[in-house]
Amino acid sequence: MQTINLPQMLSILELKKSYQSKKLSPEAVCKTIIQRAEADKEFNIWITPPSMELIQPYLDQLHDLDPGQAPLWGIPFAIKDNIDLADVPTTAGCAEFTFIPTEHATTVKRLIEAGAIPVGKTNLDQFATGLVGTRSPYGETKNALSPDLISGGSSSGSAVSVARGLAAFSLGTDTAGSGRVPAALNRLVGFKPSLGAWPIKGVVPACASLDCVTVFANSLSDAMLVDEVVRGFDENDAWSRQLKRQKNAIPEKVLLLKDQPEFFGPFAAEYQQAWDAALQRIRSLSIPIEYIDGSYLLEAASILYEGPWVAERWSDLGSFITSNHQAVFPVTETVLRNGANPVYDAAAVFNAIHKLQGFKQKAHQQLKNAVLIMPTSGGTWTREQVRENPIETNRKMGLYTNHCNLLDLCAVDVPSNDAAFNLPFGLTLFSGYENEHLISGLADLFLNGTRSSKTNTTTLLAVCGLHMRGYPLEKQMTDHGAKFVCQTKTAAKYKMIRLSSLPAKPGLIRENNSGTAIEIELWKMPLSELGAFATLIPSPLGLGKVELEDGSEVLGFVCEGFAALEAEDISYSGGWRYLPS
Structure with a gap:
């Protein structure tokens, strides 16, 4: 198989230019991706790896599409293996759970109709339960830049596939931070749309009321192009809602927490320095900054795994776990079985709902025409450290992410300056579900340093x-x-x-x-x-x-x-x- 001169980091825009100039073809790109995937086997990125057998039917379909009318014509993408690709096994990271769907998930269907080429199904923390990338019987996914470190999860393979040049973008899911933490740890953009903005039909549920499909990309513009293709109401999806993203705009103010963020792990000092440097960049944007008490965000976040919402995971997976002894990854089963705790009765659920409603109202009042910025993660770990202490290390990774979907917020992770050599550091920008244009506008300003013509008004x-x-x-x-x-x-x-x-x-x-x-x-x-x-x-x-x-x-x-x-x-x-x- 002949190798072509394909950039290590794939860009939708650059691939489209290369196709137009005939310097590259989608078939040659996909063949090179297959070679790269074979060379990267030790990273444990794939459950269904790239192959021409899988890819060829989608290459053939390109002949019936006009490249000028198909915005993702020939663009290779990866799919987290809890999202359905027709006629390809969906495992959710558990072989005994495997089924073969007859139709695509709605998000996948829309991407393929736009000309995108699915190249494989990626590894994940089993049943999308984890933020570390080590909870899979298919192997621990290694960090794309520093293999001894965790990749982040649960969308581990999806993030690393983009960071290693095996896809131009990838689909992940995000319930507690799985579409943002792996982005931060692998120097990517990770966009988590508002709840319901992207359909979740064809996604194995973690917490169906909170689940989102997300995108990993090397640039914000690539992520936003994918958003344009995928976004839209699906009448066959009970959780879908009509949310149109407006043109990019700059928020009236930036919110920061009054209290110093907690940094942890073996690189806590480096993360602290990276956060301080990021604050200087934020202050240079000439946007008013307001400092808020964020203690209620942490209290809201605790409801996800230390409250009755864990019972929602058990309601979907409990019967499978109880009837398939030893089929589930041990730490995953421990977490999920917490949902069967009788303390999480109907009264506990309603108490949590009522408490959370107050937090939602406060968050959306604070975020009116504003964007909150926090570290995506307060640190990272070696894979060995996570093996030694799987629960606590994972809990720390969600410190600044778990509140997001519970409070009905949108979010985007953007890379800031690395904390150290090959040690990426990411920021997350949050706002209300109707303010996606504010987080994308501010992200563009932060990353590119200039206000575009759309925002400089x-x-x-x-x-x-x-x-x-x-x-x-x-x-x-x-x-x-x-x-x-x-x-x-x-x-x-x-x-x-x-x-x-x-x-x-x-x-x-x-x-x-x-x-x-x-x-x-x-x-x-x-x-x-x-x-x-x-x-x-x-x-x-x-x-x-x-x-x-x-x-x-x-x-x-x-x-x-x-x-x-x-x-x-x-x-x-x-x-x-x-x-x-």
Whole structure:
């Protein structure tokens, strides 16, 4: 079998360009993938590995598709082996459970209709129960970059197949973080759509009320292209709902937790440093940052495995486990049998539902036009460490992921700077189920460093006096399309003076050595209006960079220093609103 010059990391866009120029063909790409899969056998990526016998029928179907009309024409993808591919065994990581479906899962069907080529079924933590990638009788899936480390799970093989260049993208599932943790540990983008946005018909349930199909890719744009193909209501799926993802947009604010994240494992110090570096990148985005109490997120997360939701897993799999002695991976059986605990009765379920509803309401109020950012994982482990302590190590991996589906949030993992050599570090961006455009817009900004034409339509503007709400010049703001965002403070580096104008106005002057934090308002103004608005500003005032208390900088009202010579220093007030009228 002849090897072609195929890039190690596969990109949907680059493959499409190569097909158009005739430099590559889908058949040649798939043959190379088969070779690579054979060379990577020790990584335990596959349950049904790539073969021409499996792939050829889908290559043949390409002859009936117009590449210009099929957005994924010839693009190879991998499928987690709890998602159905017609006429290919579905095992869910358990040989005794195996069945052969007669039709594709809805997500797989839509991808194939768009021209994508399924190349194989991937390994997973058995019954999608785990976040480590070691709970499979088909072998521990090794990390794509550092084989002694865990791959993350349960979508272990799906993530590693993309990271090792065996697929341009792959499908995973996510109930507690399985579509995000493996992405972070293998330096990938992992997109988890909102509950119901992608159909789950044809997926072996873990917790059907929480399950999502997800995508792993090497770039955000690839993941979003897959989303465009797969998204949509399925009338044959009881959990499906109509959720349209809007065009990318930048959130009005970023939320961070007040408490320092917990880092763990043998690389805790490296993860801490990577998080600190990521915070600097976040602050450089010039988006207001708000710090929130996240303790309720952890309390919500505990409901998944330490509350009655584990009984939902048992309701689907309990009869199989009890009638197939020793067929299930030991640690998996231990976890699932917790669902049979009589303490999880009907009253316990409703108590948990009612408690969770309060958490949901709080989360969605906080996340209105906002995005929460957390580490995807607080650390990682060697595979040996997980074998020695399988329950606790797995629990730690879900520290920042388990709450997501319980609270009806969408999420995307994006790679940040590596914590160390071949030790990736990922961030997860969360928002409400209707705000997928905010996490994708912010992810694009974080990864690419620039606001695209779709998102660069407004700018934040800091105001400190008569342009604030309730003051005479507020109308100038609204006449120019500005909208109030939030109240905040400057860094403690400013002097505020009272200008001798009629009416009196404040002037904000940056001090070199010392200063005060001044209360201000942030507004969002269309860029198209900024020039006209600026012509209304009288000397000695003007627009310049204002540093906020979180260290970020935004455009705002500033004053020339000479004005302080004859003006009253009113910095003591802490803000224009606090001066006596």
